[in-house]
Amino acid sequence: MASDLYKKLCKEAQNNKLNLTKKNFKTIRDIFKELSKELEIKAVKAKRKSLSERFLLDYKKSIDRSLKIVREELYKNNKKIILESAKYANEVQLSFFNTINNQFDLGLDKTFNVVFSKVPEDAIKEIIRGEMYKDRKGLSLRIWTDTNNMSKDIDYIISKGIAEKKDVYSLSKDLEMYVNPEAKKTFEYNKVYPGTRKQIDFNAQRLARTSINHAFFLSNIRSCKRNPFVEGMKWELSMSHHERQVIKFGPDECDDYAEQNEYNMGRGVFPLSELPLPHPQCLCSQYAVLSKSLEDIGVDLGKWVRGENNPSLDNWYKKYYLDFMR
Numbered sequence: 001m002a003s004d005l006y007k008k009l010c011k012e013a014q015n016n017k018l019n020l021t022k023k024n025f026k027t028i029r030d031i032f033k034e035l036s037k038e039l040e041i042k043a044v045k046a047k048r049k050s051l052s053e054r055f056l057l058d059y060k061k062s063i064d065r066s067l068k069i070v071r072e073e074l075y076k077n078n079k080k081i082i083l084e085s086a087k088y089a090n091e092v093q094l095s096f097f098n099t100i101n102n103q104f105d106l107g108l109d110k111t112f113n114v115v116f117s118k119v120p121e122d123a124i125k126e127i128i129r130g131e132m133y134k135d136r137k138g139l140s141l142r143i144w145t146d147t148n149n150m151s152k153d154i155d156y157i158i159s160k161g162i163a164e165k166k167d168v169y170s171l172s173k174d175l176e177m178y179v180n181p182e183a184k185k186t187f188e189y190n191k192v193y194p195g196t197r198k199q200i201d202f203n204a205q206r207l208a209r210t211s212i213n214h215a216f217f218l219s220n221i222r223s224c225k226r227n228p229f230v231e232g233m234k235w236e237l238s239m240s241h242h243e244r245q246v247i248k249f250g251p252d253e254c255d256d257y258a259e260q261n262e263y264n265m266g267r268g269v270f271p272l273s274e275l276p277l278p279h280p281q282c283l284c285s286q287y288a289v290l291s292k293s294l295e296d297i298g299v300d301l302g303k304w305v306r307g308e309n310n311p312s313l314d315n316w317y318k319k320y321y322l323d324f325m326r
């Protein structure tokens with residue numbers, strides 16, 4: 001590890017990511033709570049109506065319209081939070097170099113800003129387009145699939161409600177219960193509509209959590225690749241790994257990653273190009289390994305800025321600064 005500063009920056013970024021995940025949980029909840037409120041109003045309005053085919057058709061249409069809005073909101077929100085997460089990861093390298101730049105008066109602030117400027121946007125493209133996943137499903141298709149399954153559930157609830165000879169009001173209340181993420185489903189409800197999802201926002205929450213983690217991970221790697229002093233990436237198990245994983249289910253691949261020394265770089269350390277993708281819900285973190293101290297890096301950069309020969313920094317400058325400015 002390069003310095004206490006570097007460790008501190010990594011910790012901060014991890015904490016920012018965790019807080020973002022927590023805050024986002026509520027945002028997604030609220031999107032569905034909003035939908036259930038809308039259906040509650042519909043239920044009250046429908047109180048005196050009779051369950052005609054015409055009515056059901058209109059009713060389903062208006063629910064689908066609301067679901068479309070939910071889908072758009074989820075997509076917009078997801079894009080926003082993954083960019084935020086990617087920025088937190090990129091900030092580690094940028095802040096590190098900005099500190100060195102000021103401490104050693106290097107005059108390289110513009111260079112560093114350019115080198116790291118596009119990292120978050122480029123990293124999240126991989127998620128939005130689905131390039132990083134085996135199934136190649138992009139963000140919008142994932143969200144569409146999820147809300148489309150909700151629409152199918154709603155069709156089923158309506159047809160089942162008809163078969164059970166429910167009146168309009170109780171059917172509407174059932175639909176409201178289905179979309180309300182905080183409703184306790186009654187025994188009666190579960191008996192009438194088996195196989196419908198129990199928790200409306202479950203998949204949306206999981207997708208958001210995983211996307212936040214992956215955006216951070218991808219941005220972290222891209223950003224570390226642009227730090228010429230990074231030698232490798234260390235896989236560090238999360239503090240809760242033992243309790244959440246090992247005690248309950250035994251060790252998983254993360255234990256292997258954290259233990260391995262296949263590259264003779266030290267325990268848990270991978271070359272940048274070999275770092276494996278974390279599994280969904282993984283809470284481990286990956287830190288860049290720098291053997292030079294902040295002072296050594298400052299001195300190296302200082303000599304280079306003043307014209308001393310340093311092919312490695314020349315290459316870095318050409319690849320990430322000059323090529324970008326062209």
Ligand SMILES: [Zn+2]
Pocket residue numbers: 237238254278282283284
């Ligand atoms: Zn893990």
